[in-house]
Amino acid sequence: MVRDPxxxxxxxxxxxxxxxxxxxxxxxxxxxxSGVGWVPTNGLITCFDTIAPSPFGSLGDLALMPDxxxxxxxxxxxxxxPERFVLCDITTTKGAPWSCxxxxxxxxxxxxxxxxxxxxxxxxxxxxxxxxxGPRAGGTAFTLESFAAQRAFGETLxxxxxxxxxxxxxxxxxxxxxxxxxxxxPQQGVVAADQAAILRSLTHxxxxxxxQAITFSPITDPAGVGNGVHIHMSFTNAAGAxxxxxxxxxxxxxxTTQCFIAGVLKYLPQILCLLAPSVISYTRLTPHxxxxxxxxxxxxxxxxxxxxxxxxxxxPIGIAQQFNFEIRSLDAASSPHLALAALVHAGCQGIEDNxxxxxxxxxxxxxxxxxxxxxxxxxxxxxxLKIALDAFEADKVVRGWFPDTFSQVYLAHKRAEITYVEGxxxxxxxxxxxxxx
Numbered sequence: 001m002v003r004d005p006x007x008x009x010x011x012x013x014x015x016x017x018x019x020x021x022x023x024x025x026x027x028x029x030x031x032x033x034s035g036v037g038w039v040p041t042n043g044l045i046t047c048f049d050t051i052a053p054s055p056f057g058s059l060g061d062l063a064l065m066p067d068x069x070x071x072x073x074x075x076x077x078x079x080x081x082p083e084r085f086v087l088c089d090i091t092t093t094k095g096a097p098w099s100c101x102x103x104x105x106x107x108x109x110x111x112x113x114x115x116x117x118x119x120x121x122x123x124x125x126x127x128x129x130x131x132x133x134g135p136r137a138g139g140t141a142f143t144l145e146s147f148a149a150q151r152a153f154g155e156t157l158x159x160x161x162x163x164x165x166x167x168x169x170x171x172x173x174x175x176x177x178x179x180x181x182x183x184x185x186p187q188q189g190v191v192a193a194d195q196a197a198i199l200r201s202l203t204h205x206x207x208x209x210x211x212q213a214i215t216f217s218p219i220t221d222p223a224g225v226g227n228g229v230h231i232h233m234s235f236t237n238a239a240g241a242x243x244x245x246x247x248x249x250x251x252x253x254x255x256t257t258q259c260f261i262a263g264v265l266k267y268l269p270q271i272l273c274l275l276a277p278s279v280i281s282y283t284r285l286t287p288h289x290x291x292x293x294x295x296x297x298x299x300x301x302x303x304x305x306x307x308x309x310x311x312x313x314x315x316p317i318g319i320a321q322q323f324n325f326e327i328r329s330l331d332a333a334s335s336p337h338l339a340l341a342a343l344v345h346a347g348c349q350g351i352e353d354n355x356x357x358x359x360x361x362x363x364x365x366x367x368x369x370x371x372x373x374x375x376x377x378x379x380x381x382x383x384x385l386k387i388a389l390d391a392f393e394a395d396k397v398v399r400g401w402f403p404d405t406f407s408q409v410y411l412a413h414k415r416a417e418i419t420y421v422e423g424x425x426x427x428x429x430x431x432x433x434x435x436x437x
Contacts, residue, residue: 007071008085009036009064012102012197012335014413015047016277016437018085020064025084028066035063038090043100044413047278047333047436052416055408062098064088070194072164074202076156076209083205087194099403100410102337103190109344109401110189117256117351119235119243121344122324123192124169124185125336127199128227130220131178132213132434140173147173150180157182157206164202166195176225186232186324196229196336216332217434218281222426226284228291229330231340232309234323235260245323247316250357251299251308252323258357261306261325263350264343265295265358268305268329269381270395271342273388277414278333279421280433282384285329287366292329294378296361304361305329305381329381332437345401389414 006022009031013019021036040056070087090101097104113121131150140146147154154171161168167185174181182203187195200216207214219226234244235256246254253261276285287293290302298304311322330339358377365378373380382388389411392398399407421429 003081005081005084007031007066009066009088010085010197010201011038011064011088011090012193012337013045014043014100014102014335014338014410015045015417016333016335017047018197018201019045020085020088028068028071028086032066032068035065035091036088038062038064040098040100043409044416046413046417046420048417048420048432050416050420052412054412055405061093063091063093065091070198072198072202074160074163076160076206078209080209083202085201087197099405102335102341103193105402105406106190106193106337106341106344109341109348112348113344113351116348117235117260119237119256120188120240121192122186122188122234122236123340124183124187124232124324125192125196125199126181126183126228126230126232127196127203127216127332128174128176128179128181128229129203129214129216129332130176130227131180131207132215132220133178140177141175142173153206153210153212154180154182156209157203160202160206161199164198166199174225176227177221179225179227186234190337193336193340200332215434215437217430217437218276218278218331218333219284220430220434222283222430226289226291227331228284228328229332229334229336229339231327231330231343232324233327233343234325242320242323244325245320247319251360252319253308253325253357256351257325259351259353259355260347261297261350262355262358263346263348263353264306264327265297266355267346267349267395267398268295269379269388270391270398271346272329272382273385273392273414274342274410275330275334275339276388277385278331278433278437279385279418280430281331281333282382282388284331285381285383287364290328292381294361294365294373294380296365296378297358299360301361302328303364306358308360333433342401345398349397349401385414385418 005025010020040060041054044052075082090098169183292305
């Protein structure tokens with residue numbers, strides 16, 4: 001059958017979805033220069049394909065500008081059409097970054113980090129997802145048998161990611177029912193978020209070829225575990241040397257690391273709506289789920305919002321190269337670009353304000369009274385998307401990190417999402433999110 005190969009021009013939007021338009025691959029060079037037409041109100045499309053009240057209405061025009069460095073062309077060699085897509089920046093018709101382009105906002109945040117600290121950010125995303133299938137058997141957590149049952153899927157996925165230019169790290173059967181995790185090696189700056197968006201798309205594309213449905217939904221069953229997105233971060237200086245570690249610092253944190261993490265923790269309640277942006281995200285962000293319920297720092301503790309990770313090296317150089325910290329409050333309802341932009345801005349604020357190193361938390365914070373918790377310097381993170389959005393809206397510092405129109409659009413977008421699901425039963429709500437992510 002004859003075909004005219006198409007390339008999908010994609011943007012990771014405010015709902016964490018890859019949206020865009022396709023064009024003939026033979027016109028790639030033309031589209032790199034001229035872009036693909038886009039509409040401002042498309043930024044108000046929720047994950048459920050409803051449209052939030054738009055300040056733009058039917059007016060305005062934008063362009064999706066393909067970045068050729070992100071072009072993906074993967075042939076599964078199964079007789080199906082190869083997958084072809086490219087990530088884009090959204091610009092005005094005059095070529096300026098659009099105020100709600102997640103990729104452009106991340107570029108701004110990365111530039112701020114370079115300006116205030118002179119460092120390069122290295123980031124690795126870890127993604128958890130679940131395969132949606134029949135009755136779930138017990139006794140499968142981390143087992144060889146459950147891994148072997150999905151070996152073909154995993155091996156195809158890892159090969160596809162490699163062909164797309166991602167440096168794969170691991171694939172494993174996770175703790176949850178039908179839950180798996182896939183990880184890739186760290187990348188610098190915007191590339192890490194690009195690859196996170198690419199990974200999610202290629203995982204769905206792989207599953208479809210195995211006639212399986214998967215979901216990256218933050219949680220599919222309140223009685224079960226959630227699906228998180230964990231971000232590992234480290235810094236290098238202009239010469240490429242690691243500077244995240246300092247043996248004289250608390251828990252090995254360099255001064256830059258201390259200030260950056262302090263900024264993330266200080267502003268985490270206000271940016272949480274950008275990191276965990278679904279209504280059901282807040283079921284996952286509760287104590288004893290190995291996620292993040294408080295704005296605390298832990299040393300090798302998976303119940304903290306930020307975790308200092310273990311290293312296997314014993315020599316100083318090896319330790320410095322491996323040393324990193326992990327942020328655990330994200331999920332895949334977020335755009336990786338927007339989430340990373342928010343975290344980088346928070347860290348930059350901590351560096352610019354020279355914030356003191358956060359203390360390492362000890363014990364179960366959920367057992368503390370509100371007064372004892374406050375006296376310890378911690379807060380319970382917002383317990384609903386509504387509360388998280390209100391916290392974001394009320395903080396002028398945080399809103400100032402982003403273009404003027406963004407806050408208005410994002411708040412309208414997410415409040416429309418809340419309205420869409422508020423009349424559903426709990427079961428229908430979880431099923432709805434499982435279907436769209």
